[in-house]
Amino acid sequence: MQLPVMPPVKPMLAKSVPTIPTGELSYEPKWDGFRSIVFRDGDEVEIGSRNEKPMTRYFPEVVEAVLANTPERCVLDGEIVVAANGRLEFEVLQQRIHPAVSRITRLSQETPARFVAFDLLALGEDDLTGQPFAARRAALEKALAGAQAPVHLTPATRDAALAQDWFSQFEGAGLDGVVAKPLAGTYTPDKRTMFKIKHQRTADCVVAGYRVHKSGPDSIGSLLLGLYNDDGRLASVGVIGAFPAARRKELFSELQPLVTTFEGHPWAWGGQDQPSQEETSRTPRSSEYSRWNVGKDLSFVPLEPDLVVEVRYEHMEGDRFRHTAQFNRWRPDRDPRSCTYEQLEEPVSFDLADILGQGTP
Incomplete structure (x- = not known):
């Protein structure tokens, strides 16, 4: 060439x-x-x-x-x-x-x-x-x-x-x-x-788990976010993780009282070594699997789903945030059960063929 x-x-x-x-x-x-x-x-x-x-x-x-x-x-x-x-x-x-x-x-x-x-x-x-x-x-x-x-x-x-x-x-x-x-x-x-x-949009999400940061076991790497669907199930929708180093350690200490076991947790399958096919379509472990980082450990620490955080996001892809969401503020005034998909803005339907022309499926 x-x-x-x-x-x-x-x-x-x-x-x-x-x-x-x-x-x-x-x-x-x-x-x-x-x-x-x-x-x-x-x-x-x-x-x-x-x-x-x-x-x-x-x-x-x-x-x-x-x-x-x-x-x-x-x-x-x-x-x-x-x-x-x-x-x-x-x-x-x-x-x-x-x-x-x-x-x-x-x-x-x-x-x-x-x-x-x-x-x-x-x-x-x-x-x-x-x-x-x-x-x-x-x-x-x-x-x-x-x-x-x-x-x-x-x-x-x-x-x-x-x-x-x-x-x-x-x-x-x-x-x-x-x-x-x-x-x-x-x-x-x-x-x-x-x-x-x-x-740029905002959504109130439930914090249902965390992953530790690569800098050490006492620092938060990312917080796992959930929204309740029409069936009352807490679905995994993404993560937030852009925190300063000092704040990562503070968050770790603040979240310890909420640490729980996978027994009875909405994402109980996250603690299993071999989740079922149905569960792998919903677990944070599988849905954040990266083909660019094969072998990355995506296991997480479960939390009681009591905290609500407001995040900024760009748009949804299916039932999840397309990109990593950004922390906006804590919402202690919100009931976690009120964090549902209904709050999300629906984009106007538009056919890709009208943008690219004929021949687009």
Whole structure:
């Protein structure tokens, strides 16, 4: 492979801002997938990730799609996503990071991935990273004019009002928010020169357990959060864990009176070495299993489900927080049993096909 821009390349990043900015900007939907830089030189394709590790082997169908739908020599920045039932499914996408070739091959057919392009770093013999984004976007539109699913060109607009509509509507299709890019900006790897606007919400959750921090057995690493569902069962919805070192030790002492056994605990299966199939779909141990950190100990210490904490979150994925939630404040005034899914805001339903065009499942 010999291209004007060679792997590895760290993607250009965005900094969070609370509202959609205005000015000489281009706005795009913020995709919820794996950030990827695709390098193509003739029949050779390599897919780089945000951490610069190659992901080519995990997405053979994307490699085939790139060969069929992109210029012979190019470098594209974009996002690998998986769509199902009219929306993005990040949990399904995560299943693709697996060591077994047979599993990857099967999933590439059952839940094929798509590549959504939103920048062009090189074309032919030309390095475009020093050109303004407005020029790169125009070149990208021309380069992918004939592309078909599963390769897509992300929608873009210079209309801030339309971007606000996208921010409100597209979440229902599983998107993260909106990205704003300076039209005059060059491509700056690993620099936060774009802007991202993401949904921020709050929820009152029950604290039903904790994990210790890697710094020692007397420090809290994370608190396990739950919400009561319609059946009255406390479901695991995620964790919070961004505490200063001194606060981790204070929390450990404060929580000791609430430490209990798994007997009678809402997540009793968390104490079992071999939980049943039904239980593994609900236990914090399994639902926070990470394919990027195989072997990580995710056992936890159970607590009496008496504490309520208000957390900030972006959006839900199924019945759990999509990302790690953030601590907001304690809510001693709330009855733990009042912490239900009913308090959560429902995003407007929106079909992914209306964003990407025809051919999207």
